[in-house]
Amino acid sequence: MTATTVPRGTPAPTPDEHGDHTPAEVRSRSLGLLASLLRPVTRRAVLTALVVVVAQLALVAGPALVALGIDRGIPALRSGDAGPLFLVAGGYAVTALVAGVFTAATVRMAATVSQAVLLDLRGRVFRHTQRLSLEFHERYTSGRIISRQTSDLDALRELLDGGVTTLAASGLAMVFTAVGLTVLDWRSGLVLLVAVVPGVVLTRWFQVRSQAQYRRSRTAVARVIVRFVETMTGIRAVQAFRREQQVAAVYDVEAEEYREANAEAIRVNGVFDTGLVLIGNVTVAAVLLVGGLRVLDGALDVGVLVAAVLYARRFFAPLAQIGMFYNSFQSATAALEKLSGLLAQEPTVADPVHPVRLREPRGDVRFDGVEFGYGDGPAVLPRLDLHVPSGQTVALVGETGAGKSTVAKLLARFYDPRAGAVRLDGVDLREIDPRDLRTAMVMVTQEAYLFSGSVAANIALGRPGAGQAEIERAARAVGVHDLLASLPDGYDTDVDTRGVRLSAGQRQLVSFARAFLADPAVLVLDEATSSLDIPGEQLVQEGLRTLLTGRTAVVIAHRLSTVMHADRVLVVDDGRIVEDGSPEALVAAGGRFATLHAQWQESLRST
Template identity: 90%
Template sequence: MTTTAPRPPEVDDHDAGLTPAQVRARSLGLLASLLRPVARRAWLTALVVVVAQLALVAGPALVAVGIDRGLPALRGGDAGPLLLVAGGYALTALVAGVFTAATVRMAATVSQAVLLDLRRRVFRHTQRLSLEFHERYTSGRIISRQTSDLDALRELLDGGVTTLAASGLAMVFTATGLVLLDWRSGLVLLVAVVPGVVLTRWFQVRSQVQYRRSRTAVARVIVRFVETMTGIRAVQAFRRERQVAQVYEAEAEEYRAANAEAIRVNGVFDTGLVLIGNVTVAAVLLVGGLRVLDGALDVGVLVAAVLYARRFFAPLAQIGMFYNSFQSATAALEKLSGLLAQEPTVPDPARPVRLREPAGDVRFAGVEFGYRDGPSVLPRLDLHVPAGQTVALVGETGAGKSTVAKLLARFYDPREGAVLLDGVDLRDVDPRDLRTAMVMVTQEAYLFSGSVAANIALGRPGATRAEIEAAARAVGVHDLVASLPDGYDTEVDTRGVRLSAGQRQLVSFARAFLADPAVLVLDEATSSLDIPGEQLVQDGLRTLLTGRTAVVIAHRLSTVMHADRVLVVDGGRVTEDGSPAELVAAGDRFAELHRQWQDSLRSA
């Protein structure tokens, strides 16, 4: 039985409520801001394109002059006109070649400057966006913005725009040159343009559908691949490789089918243009040939007319192909502009208040909070944690404990009320001071590629090796690190996979030690530690928590029992508040949890 999985959304939710015209206007605004710094180079590139196309179009006209003027003069003993025409032809070919090469180089310079600017904007802006955005915007979609969407723009900018300009100018100059040489042949060409335009329009409509289908399909494939590889441990643990592969293969097959249909449409378009072009050449040759026999048309003009007719439809094919890139790039630009239009839900303060020496006094004053438009997770929370006090939050899953931690770390802002640090609303605290004053350690001990020392130093980038080692000793991870092949210089690889979950957590603890915050938030931070590992970290925790404010969220009562104060949270409300000993003596919910913990220790 095949397991199905929900498909990624086709439309980003940041486009919800916008009309197509508004989305286009936003995209054009982004494009204009990207092109503004390179405007001079872009106009210079356009000028080079004009010169290159003029040189190319001059070729058939020179052929006509050579046949009708140069050859008769040569028969009369005067080789000068023919040599002059030959030299002119060689010169125009050289100019066309040089300027075409210059066009490629200059277009690449402009496009790479634009893409570099856009990559920087996307990366920096994505980092600025609040946790709420990242929790609902899948990592696969973010990767798609930085990869396939930017690649679509690159294909357009690297050669698409210059190809469109060159093709359009080539058609205009070709038609103009033919009309100037012989307006009757030009009329035949203009008549042939009608079926060519109809075919091109048919191709545009069909390709628009197919390329949007292809873009949607490739985005799904990327998202599915990234999410599967991110969750590969769960996939392998539950032996779901075959089912997940079936889902992936179905989406890959849809991508293949979309590409196959796009190729079929391209084939019909190319074949149709070749047919129209050949019929046009035949018509020009027939009409012109009859006139040559009647003496009404020079042979050289007929040759030039045939050359112009052959050249005319090649740019039309390129324009049709450009439309594919244009559609793909338009869709990509819409998504990128939508991403860049996102505003952080936790904005920086307009007038930040500095906290140069934070004491760590924390207060939740009438805080009400819910995620997005959902119901309240914290109906109303009034809580004061004096500086230097360690408070532990316990309760069932979903009771609101982690929400308290996220509000305290200012990953979210409350709907009502305020979270205060040393009497200052967190919404007014300078972000630099807030991140220095407060550190949050979660159960996801994320380590970046690099050395162990570099990962610990993330807490204080300017720390010395001695300070890094002191922090590691404090949490009991020094001996482990020293036993690694290269000690503190050992590479931990992507996400720290060379270390166990408990070891990664200990490294993240050392990082927090080194940061030396006034307020420490531990959100299930000991959940990945085994019993020996937990025993190692308890002494380090006591050292760390001494003299600073701490909010500890943990299911393990071994951590909770060291707290000065315990809050039992249920449905976003504090139902019990007191020291561990007081709550055990009270005989309520915490006492029951404590009894269960003691029983588990005895049974172990």
């Protein structure tokens, strides 16, 4: 996937699932995804289709048995022979029972198939979304991803749960009904055939109108979901700037568009349903009139007329179901296109073809002629040569946008360089086994995200399978054990999403304990203390010193309280290192770092 160049500070557009693909290519991709989903359940799907056929044959046999009972059973009963009538009645009961049992089996079997398909697809979307590179997630809004997992999967569920079987059952019902009526009385079948013409015209009109309406509805609901998710995610900014009314006004406009789309779809459905009912009733009247006149002339039996009327009444109900299926089909088609587009996205950071194991990493880091830019944009790092020996703590400072966080992302291999190589212990990161790389290198950011669950589970994220003693040892090492032990349920205390029960400093200490438990050879800290107040920062600094001891560390920070403990400071400007030395040496040299240091000292005196 190639990113689109945008000016700095401008939100990047989200990637399009369709990209540069033609409609035919998109359709082919969607069908390919559907085929791969149906392949594991082919046998069950075929069995379901056979059950549908039996159920529809049993249903269509009913009117023919009614005709037989009236024309053969009743005259025999008048002659004192009740056998034929009981036989017909028994046959009708059996066919009704078979139809009921097989219809129920159809529903159950179709649900089994659809749920198996949806389980497979839901897992694919989740696993694939996790596998995609950071570049994708930084540009693809969370609301759109949630829409793929919710409304798009729901659209497919509606189609698979009953839509496909409804289409098959309706189509078979119409064919079997027409054949049954033609066999009984071809003239009545001809009347039905004539009535099919306006029914088909009306159905086609409905398909054209509903296609546009349902696509409009899907687009509108996706916008509503995205707007809601993004507003709730950024609720602090919304409330901080008192933008509730403005955001609500935008949401109201999008919700109104969704309402209008649904209202128009309902109107189209109403016209379609009313038209089918009218055509059906006129057809029944025509069959009854033509057949009745023939009964009076003795050219048609009464039982056959009754069966013809029943068949005519049954014929148009499936047509209405087919029309409604088209709605679900359009919605599901659009959803499948979006899902297949998401699954077609490829990670920009690919796993190595022949991974190199790094079982005992030392933590020696090198940037050899590294050039990097986001997507097709200008180079953020024109050329970077840097060596960080094992066990050294290096701090990167500089203005916002200088390229510090880009260095951290390349080191954590969230991105790959355009040219040159980032090496760990002499091995290009692109060649290291991903499992060994994630073990050898851990990145801690300013967000300190805590997942819903216990405090212990959040710390154990650093090393799944760690015992309670190891978790507590990590917490003690960074100075957060006493706090966690004092919680209502100790380490078993649940934290809410984003850890709202803990302060920013406490959450950061938990993330440090997580990193300590992981025990990486290389630790990357990206603005890990930028969101803390002074007391919170002092609390974290003690844990930070413990965390950095004995390992290679690359620290990115605006606050010099973190930087002054580093072995080495790099001042970065426009992607280039302009100063390099120990904190004391750079202060004495009187350069840019010395200016930053003087400003920091002045801020401490003023507080």
